[in-house]
Structures are given as C-alpha cells and as structure tokens.
Amino acid sequence: MTRTKIIASLGPSVFEKKDILRAAKAGMDIARTNMSHSSHSWHSKVIERTRKAGEELGRKIPVLMDIQGPCVRTGEIPINGGFIRIKKGDSVVFTIKNNGSKSKIFVNYPEFIELVDKNSLIFLSDGAVQLRVVEKTNRDVICESLYDAKIKSRSTLSVSEKSFNLPALTEKDWKDIEFGVKKGVEYFGISFVKTGKEIVEIRNFLTQQGSKAKIIAKIETPEAIQNLENIIKVSDAVMIARGDLGVTLPLEHTPFHQYNIIKKCKDFRKFVVVATQMLHSMKNKPIPTRAEVNDVFTAVVTGSDAIMLSDETAEGKYPIETIQYARKIIKTAEKIPYKLSIHTRSSALSEAQKAFYLKEPAQKAQISEGL
Incomplete structure (x- = not known):
C-alpha cells in the first residue's frame, strides 16, 4: 500500500470485469467513470463490474463519477469518418x-x-x-x-484567457448526478467550478437525495484560481485539472498553479489530486518518458494525495502497465527521507486522507465559512 492513491479512468481498454480486476491488482485505488462519454447503460455496467471486482478482491473499489460540466464543443465533421x-x-x-x-x-x-x-x-x-x-x-x-x-x-x-458565460451545471449534469446517487458512487468530480456557491448547491442536492458522496472540485478555470480558497473550504477534495487549466491560462503558468493549489489544500487539510497527462505517452508506448516519471514523482513529494490517469487507462494500449509504472514511481517517491514540500505530509496529510476516506462530507461550518 502507498499513501498516494491512483485514480484510473475506465473505458474501452478497462471495461470487462477481468480488466478491472487486473487494474485493481496493479494498483488502482479508485475507479473513474467519465460522464462526457457513453450512455447511462454503459456506465451502469462498468460500475456494477467494479463492485463485483471489489467483492472478489475482498475490498471496496470506490467509484469517482466525473461530471462533464458546461462545455463548448465543435460539431460533427461530416467527412473522412469524423x-x-x-x-x-x-x-x-x-x-x-x-x-x-x-x-x-x-x-x-x-x-x-x-x-x-x-x-x-x-x-x-x-x-x-x-x-x-x-x-x-x-x-x-x-x-x-x-x-x-x-x-x-x-x-x-x-x-486562451477568456471565459464562457455558461451555467455551473447543465440539465444533463444534474441527471448524471442523480444517476450517480442511485448507483451509490462515492465521489463526484465537478468540472469547470468557478465559485464555492456551486459546490454548496450540489452539496444541498446530494443531502436532499440522501447521498453522502464526497465532492471533488476540479480547478480548471481562471475564476476558480481567483476563488480558490472559498472552493477548497467547501469541497471534500480538489483536483488540479491541468488540461483545461493549461489552455484557459498560459501553459507555462501551470506548474506554479499546481504548486500553489497543493499548498492551499495542505493549509486547509483537504485531499488534492493531480490530473491530466501524468503518463500520457503510455497510451501508445509501454514505457513512460523521463519527464513523465519526474512529473509523477514531483506530484508525490510536493504533497499530492493522489494522481489520476485518464486516456492512458481508458483507451490506451497499455493500461495495466501504466498503473504498474505509476505505482512504482509513487513507491520510490514515498521512500525519499526528505520532502521538497511546501508543507509537511505528516499531520496535514493524514488528516486530509482520513477526512476524504472516512469522515462525513465537509461540515456546515466549513461551508458557511467559505461563502
């Protein structure tokens, strides 16, 4: 076991129960299902298979349902197969x-x-x-x-450096959250969060539905950076979604934002996840680049509580090898006797992890304080 957890995205490459079992044995701690793709029927199947895989292993595999959020997209391209x-x-x-x-x-x-x-x-x-x-x-x-x-x-x-005027959640998003509640998912990842009030609204909805699922706020917009402390206070965890963050703000600023967000999460004793292109080249190759190894290592020693694998496991050629490499890098980083960290991983880390895995969602006092 390692302190730093691995969130692995499910998809065509990890869909059958046998593949989910292999992923869990390789080191997947949390299974992610991405609501930007596929139907409720597909997601229902993969969640059920994850539950069965956990039963076979004698441990629960929590599910993170990643909500699409308001998203601007191009249309269909009617030539060359799309x-x-x-x-x-x-x-x-x-x-x-x-x-x-x-x-x-x-x-x-x-x-x-x-x-x-x-x-x-x-x-x-x-x-x-x-x-x-x-x-x-x-x-x-x-x-x-x-x-x-x-x-x-x-x-x-x-x-770049522009924001779309869109609602916090779409009608589809609310239906997906309701679906996730019915399926008993443990975590909801909320995309394109701008303010703490959006998290509170979702929290109230979950409470009304009788759900104790925890909320992970994805930091990926300029507004989220501006309102970072309020968002952290009312969320159970924060995800540094470097994909959109690196295009809505200058790409070269991404490392600073990652470092700063981790520090803020340690200050507030909140669980923090680093995501996007952690081992991206392994989507097509069996060995990561040196830069990717360094990226995962740095995330661990600077205080991240988890890393997330996306396309690498969802649709890559080497999903199991990717998880295995992530685990090896994490183990190596956690053996280092000193930390390059902005904060220690000791008391702050243990409290954040206990809150994330064991306790109730963020308390009302924290919510009111964050508004």
Whole structure:
C-alpha cells in the first residue's frame, strides 16, 4: 500500500470485469467513470463490474463519477469518418450557424464570435490543436493553424484567457448526478467550478437525495484560481485539472498553479489530486518518458494525495502497465527521507486522507465559512 492513491479512468481498454480486476491488482485505488462519454447503460455496467471486482478482491473499489460540466464543443465533421487533418498555416473556419458544413466547423456557443478577438488563441482537445484568429464576420471566425494537427468531431474548445458565460451545471449534469446517487458512487468530480456557491448547491442536492458522496472540485478555470480558497473550504477534495487549466491560462503558468493549489489544500487539510497527462505517452508506448516519471514523482513529494490517469487507462494500449509504472514511481517517491514540500505530509496529510476516506462530507461550518 502507498499513501498516494491512483485514480484510473475506465473505458474501452478497462471495461470487462477481468480488466478491472487486473487494474485493481496493479494498483488502482479508485475507479473513474467519465460522464462526457457513453450512455447511462454503459456506465451502469462498468460500475456494477467494479463492485463485483471489489467483492472478489475482498475490498471496496470506490467509484469517482466525473461530471462533464458546461462545455463548448465543435460539431460533427461530416467527412473522412469524423475528422480532418490540417497543416501549419491552413485556414480553419468556425461558424455558429446551421450546424456547420464540409468547409465550416460548427461551434455550439452562440456568443463565440463576440468572445474572440483578432489574434485570440483557440485550443481544441486540451491544446492538441492550436489556432489563431485572423478575421471574423457576423457568423464566422476564420483562423490560421499554428501546427499540423487533426481536428475531430465534438472536440472541446477553449479560448486562451477568456471565459464562457455558461451555467455551473447543465440539465444533463444534474441527471448524471442523480444517476450517480442511485448507483451509490462515492465521489463526484465537478468540472469547470468557478465559485464555492456551486459546490454548496450540489452539496444541498446530494443531502436532499440522501447521498453522502464526497465532492471533488476540479480547478480548471481562471475564476476558480481567483476563488480558490472559498472552493477548497467547501469541497471534500480538489483536483488540479491541468488540461483545461493549461489552455484557459498560459501553459507555462501551470506548474506554479499546481504548486500553489497543493499548498492551499495542505493549509486547509483537504485531499488534492493531480490530473491530466501524468503518463500520457503510455497510451501508445509501454514505457513512460523521463519527464513523465519526474512529473509523477514531483506530484508525490510536493504533497499530492493522489494522481489520476485518464486516456492512458481508458483507451490506451497499455493500461495495466501504466498503473504498474505509476505505482512504482509513487513507491520510490514515498521512500525519499526528505520532502521538497511546501508543507509537511505528516499531520496535514493524514488528516486530509482520513477526512476524504472516512469522515462525513465537509461540515456546515466549513461551508458557511467559505461563502
């Protein structure tokens, strides 16, 4: 056993009970199911299989249901099986009208044109596609591709240092939370949190439903950084969602935000998770890069209570090997006699972990203090 936990995402690569068993034996402590993809029927199956796998192992495997949140996406691309390849310097046109076409990509945000400016940077799929605005009309935004890339249907879209005016949760999100309550999930990951009030609203809903599930606030917006302390106070845990955080704010600022968020969570004795691209190259390769090994190691020695694996396990070629490597790196980091930490991992860590795993959700006093 290690102090630092591994959250592994389930998906096509880890879906059958035998695969979930292998993942748990390899070191998965918490199973994540991502509500951005698939139906309730699919998620119901994978949760049931996780429960059965836990029974076979003689221990409970908690489930984290990651709620999609309000999300701006591109529409369907009606050619080439749902994607297009672009070269550096190519023109890419986005539209808010008529669901797009073969030459224009639809964006499901009516105020998109008003939001962007000339030279605004647009990111698709957590920055895998990067474009710069060169012109806009009353219905289209014309961009230039900064690199060779592949644009897929329904890609997530972000605009650097801009925020979308969207509700905290969509109708789908509330239905997904209700579904998660019925399935008895232990944790809800809440995406694109902006204020502590949003967490309190969800907490009240869970209480009304008779659920004691804990709430993990995902920090991935400029507003969340501004309201960080209030969000931490009213949440049971915090996840540093580096994907969106690294495109809504300058990428080079991400390490500082990670360091600062971990420190704040230690100050408030709250469980903290580092997520996104921890061992990303293992989606296609059996061995991580040196930089990825260093990333996981650094997360551990600076005080993270858990790391999360995403595509690496959900749809990667080497999901079990990824978990095994994560476990080896964590064990090595935890053997280091000194800590590079901003705070000690001793009393603050043990209290945070006890609260996360054993105690009730954040108390009312903490909630009122955070508003």
